[in-house]
Amino acid sequence: MGREDGAIQFNIAYHPTPYPHAMRRDLEEIAEVCDGIYLVFAESDLEYGSNKVKHCIDLAHEQNLIVLADFWGYGNLFACGAIPSLFTVQHPEYNCVTNRGRTIPKSCPNKQGVRDFMRGAVEGFMATYGADGVFWDEPSYGLAGYLGRYEDGEWACRCDDCQAKFRDRYGKEMPAGLTAEVEEFRNETMLGFLSDLCAYTKGCGEHLVTSTCIMTSDSEAFREAVAQTPQLDVFGIDPYWRPDQDVSQKDFIERYTGDSVAMGKRHGKLVEAWVCAWKQNAGHEADAYRAAKLNAQHDIDCLSAWSYRDYISWDPCDRANAADPERVWKNLKRAYSEIRDDDLEIRE
Numbered sequence: 001m002g003r004e005d006g007a008i009q010f011n012i013a014y015h016p017t018p019y020p021h022a023m024r025r026d027l028e029e030i031a032e033v034c035d036g037i038y039l040v041f042a043e044s045d046l047e048y049g050s051n052k053v054k055h056c057i058d059l060a061h062e063q064n065l066i067v068l069a070d071f072w073g074y075g076n077l078f079a080c081g082a083i084p085s086l087f088t089v090q091h092p093e094y095n096c097v098t099n100r101g102r103t104i105p106k107s108c109p110n111k112q113g114v115r116d117f118m119r120g121a122v123e124g125f126m127a128t129y130g131a132d133g134v135f136w137d138e139p140s141y142g143l144a145g146y147l148g149r150y151e152d153g154e155w156a157c158r159c160d161d162c163q164a165k166f167r168d169r170y171g172k173e174m175p176a177g178l179t180a181e182v183e184e185f186r187n188e189t190m191l192g193f194l195s196d197l198c199a200y201t202k203g204c205g206e207h208l209v210t211s212t213c214i215m216t217s218d219s220e221a222f223r224e225a226v227a228q229t230p231q232l233d234v235f236g237i238d239p240y241w242r243p244d245q246d247v248s249q250k251d252f253i254e255r256y257t258g259d260s261v262a263m264g265k266r267h268g269k270l271v272e273a274w275v276c277a278w279k280q281n282a283g284h285e286a287d288a289y290r291a292a293k294l295n296a297q298h299d300i301d302c303l304s305a306w307s308y309r310d311y312i313s314w315d316p317c318d319r320a321n322a323a324d325p326e327r328v329w330k331n332l333k334r335a336y337s338e339i340r341d342d343d344l345e346i347r348e
């Protein structure tokens with residue numbers, strides 16, 4: 001990852017279609033402006049219809065595209081478009097328990113069974129499908145809306161394993177409140193988890209790229225911790241600006257991409273910025289164009305967009321006031337082409 005000539009590497013997230021002719025056309029078009037794809041799949045994609053994943057990797061490689069495997073929503077520990085983890089459903093004994101004693105549909109990263117599952121997922125994927133690397137998207141303790149909600153003051157995880165590890169680390173019982181120590185412990189847990197995921201990946205081949213993306217809503221301490229993850233190659237941030245935010249797009253990207261470049265470079269990582277090209281609103285089809293240019297004005301190594309043709313699962317097709325996905329994609333393509341020519345000026 002990262003171009004040897006120091007130029008920005010361009011990528012886009014791609015949800016593989018089950019129709020091979022359409023997929024070929026998509027990937028040929030992507031290869032016109034991109035160097036790589038983030039291949040998005042959920043656990044259920046490999047259980048049912050895994051040929052499309054294999055076919056996608058083969059076709060992408062035909063186009064000389066780098067392929068990073070995005071283990072979407074595995075264990076409900078990463079970002080996902082409302083496709084729940086099968087493992088989490090099948091193994092409630094490994095699920096997180098909140099400080100109110102409630103079990104939630106999220107696998108606990110401190111449980112050995114969950115680490116074993118993730119290790120098997122990475123090793124199995126590499127042995128069966130192959131790819132050029134692995135992507136961990138927005139690892140967090142957050143609970144996506146389709147999985148339920150935390151009550152006010154409720155947090156995870158305070159299961160028996162987490163409590164035991166906390167006791168070992170701090171020499172006292174784990175508080176029921178979200179204290180500074182608990183926050184630190186949760187950050188360390190997620191960092192240890194991410195570190196293991198990178199180790200499992202590198203265990204399949206030292207050449208494999210390891211990449212993650214964290215959110216602007218993550219604390220600065222968490223972002224700084226993730227930037228130090230051993231064996232992590234690419235440290236990413238997704239400053240997904242929306243027009244209803246109080247801050248301008250420029251200021252928002254300036255702050256978070258700027259911070260991430262500083263953090264990532266400090267710890268010797270390649271830095272990636274993500275462009276918001278999903279769930280755009282009508283009339284805002286050029287937001288992704290501006291976001292790409294604004295991000296490229298920072299010292300980033302990779303510029304990626306979520307996702308091809310403004311697509312996130314089925315959402316834009318049935319939402320009122322949705323953007324025209326063709327225009328979003330055309331604008332993004334234009335930005336990528338111009339940036340490749342060292343043209344960073346925003347021209348609408």
Ligand SMILES: [Zn+2]
Pocket residue numbers: 095096097108109110111157158159160161162
């Ligand atoms: Zn736990």
